[in-house]
Amino acid sequence: KAGVTQTPRYLIKTRGQQVTLSCSPISGHRSVSWYQQTPGQGLQFLFEYFSETQRNKGNFPGRFSGRQFSNSRSEMNVSTLELGDSALYLCASSTGGPSGNTIYFGEGSWLTVV
Amino acid sequence: TQLLEQSPQFLSIQEGENLTVYCNSSSVFSSLQWYRQEPGEGPVLLVTVVTGGEVKKLKRLTFQFGDARKDSSLHITAAQPGDTGLYLCAGARAGGTSYGKLTFGQGTILTVHP
Numbered sequence: 001k002a003g004v005t006q007t008p009r010y011l012i013k014t015r016g017q018q019v020t021l022s023c024s025p026i027s028g029h030r031s032v033s034w035y036q037q038t039p040g041q042g043l044q045f046l047f048e049y050f051s052e053t054q055r056n057k058g059n060f061p062g063r064f065s066g067r068q069f070s071n072s073r074s075e076m077n078v079s080t081l082e083l084g085d086s087a088l089y090l091c092a093s094s095t096g097g098p099s100g101n102t103i104y105f106g107e108g109s110w111l112t113v114v
Numbered sequence: 115t116q117l118l119e120q121s122p123q124f125l126s127i128q129e130g131e132n133l134t135v136y137c138n139s140s141s142v143f144s145s146l147q148w149y150r151q152e153p154g155e156g157p158v159l160l161v162t163v164v165t166g167g168e169v170k171k172l173k174r175l176t177f178q179f180g181d182a183r184k185d186s187s188l189h190i191t192a193a194q195p196g197d198t199g200l201y202l203c204a205g206a207r208a209g210g211t212s213y214g215k216l217t218f219g220q221g222t223i224l225t226v227h228p
Contacts, residue, residue: 004156006156031214032214033214033215033216035216042218042219042220042221043157043202043204043216043218043221044218045215045216045217048214048215050214055214056214056215058215088154090156090157092214092216094214096214101144101145101206101214102145102147102159102162103147103159103204103206103214103216104159105149105156105157105158105159106156107155107156108154108155108156110154
């Protein structure tokens with residue numbers, strides 16, 4: 001069974017540009033969450049999508065957005081990139097149900113903003 | 115506000131020693147998960163604990179979930195250099211629909227010297 005797949009693995013962007021990251025969840029999983037990991041802040045929750053609807057949102061500016069498609073694949077977009085957006089962006093998938101819901105992570109997309 | 119306090123942040127020990135990592139919170143979690151992360155990679159799930167007082171063993175690793183589901187610990191017996199890595203605890207808050215949203219501890223960087 002394939003794990004969570006994220007593309008691209010590495011990318012470099014210039015300040016002011018925008019970026020789109022893609023995530024394919026584990027087959028059968030309907031929940032996709034996105035996290036940002038930086039040395040200073042650790043792992044922080046961005047948002048979660050379940051059945052194409054945003055179910056939860058973290059404390060990030062509106063420049064960070066996402067969507068989920070009918071096949072559960074998800075994309076996240078960051079507009080008007082800032083240097084501080086340089087981070088490892090992690091996608092995670094799960095069945096999305098209550099208690100005991102296990103969450104699996106992809107290998108992440110390394111974004112460097114210059 | 116850090117909802118999950120993980121300690122210690124750094125641990126440097128010799129091969130063969132035992133160690134314990136703690137994860138504490140004032141909040142109740144419906145489940146708590148432990149991950150291990152290698153540099154440049156995504157977190158890899160070690161275990162999910164769901165029931166208060168639950169103890170799970172994975173070879174030399176023992177995980178415990180507190181009776182009130184507010185805290186957890188990871189104990190490693192006879193540590194080996196291969197155990198070196200970043201260990202993360204993460205909880206899913208009880209109640210609501212936050213099933214795909216994890217709150218992470220700061221992480222514990224473990225180094226096991228031969």
